[in-house]
Amino acid sequence: MEWMAWTWPTAVFFIIIASTLVVFTILAIKFPETPRQGVLGMETTRGDRLFITLLGSAFINLAWLGLVGAHQPYALIVCLVYAIAVFRWV
Structure with a gap:
């Protein structure tokens, strides 16, 4: 390996x-869980919101690397705020 x-x-x-x-x-x-409708206007479940969170976090980290550089722990904070927002409102 x-x-x-x-x-x-x-x-x-x-x-x-x-x-x-x-x-x-x-x-x-x-x-x-029964699906719920959030700000995106489509029904989502916990798994859908997890997938949206993981995908968005990947893009946040890639953008952070391209724009800011190597200080990735700060990108983790942004990802956590994003995850909270997704699970709350999506």
């Missing part, structure tokens, strides 16, 4: 994503 250049930050990232998916699966089984 040396060709994949695994580092601790990369491993932690994938562990967090996998853990999030497991938690959301358990939540969907224990607490079924």
Whole structure:
């Protein structure tokens, strides 16, 4: 696996994503949710909002790298605010 250049930050990232998916699966089984309509005008579930959050966070991080540079911890703060907004209003 040396060709994949695994580092601790990369491993932690994938562990967090996998853990999030497991938690959301358990939540969907224990607490079924009916879709709700938010500001986008379409019905979304928890899983939809998670996907929108992950996709948006990827774009936020790419834009941050292109515009600001290497201070990624600040981009994480922006992503957390974005995630809260998505889960609250979308």
